[in-house]
Amino acid sequence: MNIGDVAERSGLPPKTIRYYEDIGLIRPGRSANGYRAFGESDLHKLAFLGRARALGFTIEECRTLLDLYEDEHRESAVVKRLAEDHLARIDEKIAQLQSMRATLAHLVSACHGDSRPDCPIIDDLGRDPDPSGAG
Template sequence: MNIGDAAKATGLSPKTIRYYESIDLVIGDRLTNGYRDYADAHIHKLRFVQRARSLGFSIDDCRTLLSLYEDQNRASAEVKNVARKHLEEIEAKIAELQDLQETLSHLVEHCAGDERPDCPIMDGLSGTLIEGPKNVPKIH
């Protein structure tokens, strides 16, 4: 199976599959013409990574999870640790965003939103009303 079909089978883009190879995450075979070739085992791994990524696991976590996936003798505790740590990060992130949401929604609610220049949002940003979280979140 060449990379285009592998892409369709996994929900990843060919670019992403090549990228995963370049970082030694999932490496397919090669045909004599230089084309990549993916067997079922590769497809399973790629799909595994796709799912882990869609749950927000980092590439590094995926690496760990893949090696546990391959390991017949793994302890489920190891998997659970990785997942729980990630879950905690997500929960922390949610809390952080909820803080922002609260501050912002207060500001937005109190802004008339008309043609006049007076604006509590601007006042908030100019003044010392805001004591937000230290780490600025990124929205993507």
């Protein structure tokens, strides 16, 4: 398969596929004319990487997951630990986003949104982050 074929079948853009090759996540063969020649195993790896990235795994985590995917003697405990760590980071981000949302929702509801210059949103954004005023 050429890069267009594997891009279509994997759902990844050719630019992403080239990037994954550049950083060593995949290693397609080369045909006699020098073009990339992707096999079914490359397609499976690309689909695997696409799903892992869609779940928010970093490139380095994807590298580890891909190594584990290819290791027939892997321990599922290692995979689970990696996924649990990632899940904990997602939960942290969700908590941060919920806090941001609550703060912004409060500010939006406190703003009259009229022709006056008073605006609690601007006031909050412009306040001194150091409550002691020292900084």
